[in-house]
Amino acid sequence: MxxxxxxxxxxLRQRWKVTLLAIFGIGLVxxxxxTLLSMESGFRIALRSTGSPLNGIVTQRGSMSELTSxxxxxxxxxxxxxxxxxxxxxxxxxxxxxxxxLANRPxxxxxxxxxxxxxxxxxxxxxxxxxxxxxxxxxFTPGLYEVIVGERIADRxxxxxxGSVLNVQKKDWKVVGLFVAxxxxxxxxxxxxxxxxxxxxxxxxxxxxxxVRLQDPGTxxxxxxxxxxxxxxxxxxxxxxxxxxxxAGPTAAALLGLAAFVAVVMGIGAVFGAMNTMYAIVSQxxxxxxxxxALGFSRFSILFSFVLESVLLALIGGALGCLAAFTMNGYxxxxxxxxxFSELAFAFxxxxxxxxxxxVFAVVMGFVGxxxxxxxxxxxxxxxxxxxx
Numbered sequence: 262m263x264x265x266x267x268x269x270x271x272x273l274r275q276r277w278k279v280t281l282l283a284i285f286g287i288g289l290v291x292x293x294x295x296t297l298l299s300m301e302s303g304f305r306i307a308l309r310s311t312g313s314p315l316n317g318i319v320t321q322r323g324s325m326s327e328l329t330s331x332x333x334x335x336x337x338x339x340x341x342x343x344x345x346x347x348x349x350x351x352x353x354x355x356x357x358x359x360x361x362x363l364a365n366r367p368x369x370x371x372x373x374x375x376x377x378x379x380x381x382x383x384x385x386x387x388x389x390x391x392x393x394x395x396x397x398x399x400x401f402t403p404g405l406y407e408v409i410v411g412e413r414i415a416d417r418x419x420x421x422x423x424g425s426v427l428n429v430q431k432k433d434w435k436v437v438g439l440f441v442a443x444x445x446x447x448x449x450x451x452x453x454x455x456x457x458x459x460x461x462x463x464x465x466x467x468x469x470x471x472x473v474r475l476q477d478p479g480t481x482x483x484x485x486x487x488x489x490x491x492x493x494x495x496x497x498x499x500x501x502x503x504x505x506x507x508x509a510g511p512t513a514a515a516l517l518g519l520a521a522f523v524a525v526v527m528g529i530g531a532v533f534g535a536m537n538t539m540y541a542i543v544s545q546x547x548x549x550x551x552x553x554x555a556l557g558f559s560r561f562s563i564l565f566s567f568v569l570e571s572v573l574l575a576l577i578g579g580a581l582g583c584l585a586a587f588t589m590n591g592y593x594x595x596x597x598x599x600x601x602f603s604e605l606a607f608a609f610x611x612x613x614x615x616x617x618x619x620x621v622f623a624v625v626m627g628f629v630g631x632x633x634x635x636x637x638x639x640x641x642x643x644x645x646x647x648x649x650x
Contacts, residue, residue, distance in 0.1 A: 284578040287623055290527040291582025295619040296589050297523055299611040305506070307607035311445035312472075312501030316389060317481050319471045319488070322495045326508060327361045333467040334358070336494045340473075345484055347474040349388055355474035357386035360455060360464040364429045366418045375418055378450040379408075379429060381458030389474050393447065398423040398438030403454045406461070409438040411448035413607070416593060421451070432461045444608065446505055472501060533630070564636060571631020572624055579623025583616050 312318070319340065324330035337358055340346070347355045360381040368375050384403060387393060401407035408427065415421040427434045434453060442448050459465050475481060478500070485498040499507075590611040 280574060283574045284581065286530070287575050287578030287626055288582040288585065290530070290626070291579045291619045291623050292585040293523055293527060294622060295583055295586035295611065295615055296609070298615050298618065299586065299589060299609040302612060302615060303607045303610035306610050307444060307446055311442070311447060311505035313390065313392065313474075314500060314502055315474055315478055316501040317473050317475055317478075317484065317498045318501045318504045319473065319496050319498045320469070320504075322489065322497045327359075327469040328363070330469045331467060332469075332471070332494070332496060336496065337468060337471050339491070339494055340484075340488060340496070341471065343484070345476055345480045347476045349385075353385070355385060355389050357383045357389050357472045358455065358468035359383070359386065359470055359472065360459050360462065360467075361469045362430070362462050362464075364427065364451060366420055366427075368417055369419050370417070372419075377414055377418065379458075380450050380452050381455040381462075381464075382452055383455045386452075386472070389472050390442070390447070392445070393440055393442045395438045395440045398436075400440075401437055401452070401454055404457055405454065406432055406434045406457055407437045408434045408451050408453040409440050410436055410451050412439050412441050413448040413593060414450065415439055427451070430462045446508075446607075560640065567634060568628060568631045571634075572627040575623040575627020575630075576620070578627075579620045582623065583619050586619070587611060 319332075319337075320327060321330035321332055337356075341354045341356045349355055362379050363376040364379040365374050366377055367373065387400075395409060396412065398409070401409055410421045420427065421436060423436055423439060425436045427436065434451075440448070440452070455468075459468075475484070481498060481500055488494065488496045488498055589609045592609045593607070
């Protein structure tokens with residue numbers, strides 16, 4: 262014979278002080294755990310959503326990022342005329358030769374310097390990367406010292422609002438617009454015109470990378486193989502999303518490791534907290550346990566009942582923890598610990614999978630924390646329970 266669920270709910274309500282204590286402990290652990298996972302998720306999504314799977318990015322062979330890459334225009338011309346590169350309506354190769362340097366600006370939060378990717382692009386860049394959209398102001402005018410700034414980095418760094426003037430490489434660049442790129446890492450960059458920027462930073466006659474739109478993305482592996490086999494050039498091609506995801510280096514793994522470490526340490530504390538709470542409940546209900554046994558309820562029924570109470574506490578705590586973590590969803594953070602050495606702004610991303618994972622984590626804590634006290638309650642002899650009460 263099983264004990265009804267209403268019995269457990271009533272007991273939790275009557276002992277509301279210890280119940281709230283256990284719920285608070287588990288909720289806090291789940292909130293911290295899910296928040297850290299949402300930070301790691303947002304970081305990965307920002308990189309994974311950068312670029313298009315239709316594009317390939319060509320860099321110098323062996324380079325870790327665009328900053329350590331260089332090719333001259335003659336080398337770029339070798340593959341830009343390849344028939345595997347898509348053409349626009351005017352028959353021009355959909356390929357953007359780009360130069361990249363780092364600009365230094367103070368953050369708004371702590372006034373500490375932050376490296377920002379300053380990218381010189383050709384007009385074809387806006388066709389190759391058609392997910393970019395200017396949301397304030399206008400795009401830069403080719404040939405002029407004008408730039409557009411990613412919305413996320415403008416929120417984090419001083420002096421990047423529309424109308425501001427940046428001094429980079431002894432040239433004054435006017436910010437004429439803000440842009441978004443579907444949450445990708447381009448929103449952490451400053452873009453200007455290649456023809457104006459290349460001479461200003463002494464990068465004439467070449468580029469750090471070339472981004473190309475492929476006729477068929479399935480040809481990328483063969484295209485890369487041909488580039489590597491060509492003795493005339495020292496180049497390689499990666500899928501654009503894969504390239505930017507790889508820029509994370511060890512950062513994403515470190516964030517995930519931090520979340521796991523915090524979950525283990527705080528989870529152990531929450532398990533002991535739940536265990537102490539359930540032990541206190543068992544000690545307060547010894548006569549009740551004896552009475553239930555005398556009424557014919559089996560040891561398993563009592564064991565199941567106490568474990569169920571602990572899991573119910575964990576479910577409530579987990580739900581409250583997930584709700585608390587929701588307040589961080591969309592919060593913008595940044596890191597400079599990537600292979601590009603530049604500030605990458607990203608938003609915490611709380612996905613349904615993370616919420617489910619947080620609830621499962623809470624249930625596991627409740628189950629483990631309630632098992633030993635429940636076993637003690639179930640194994641208590643009837644006479645001893647009635648006598649100790």
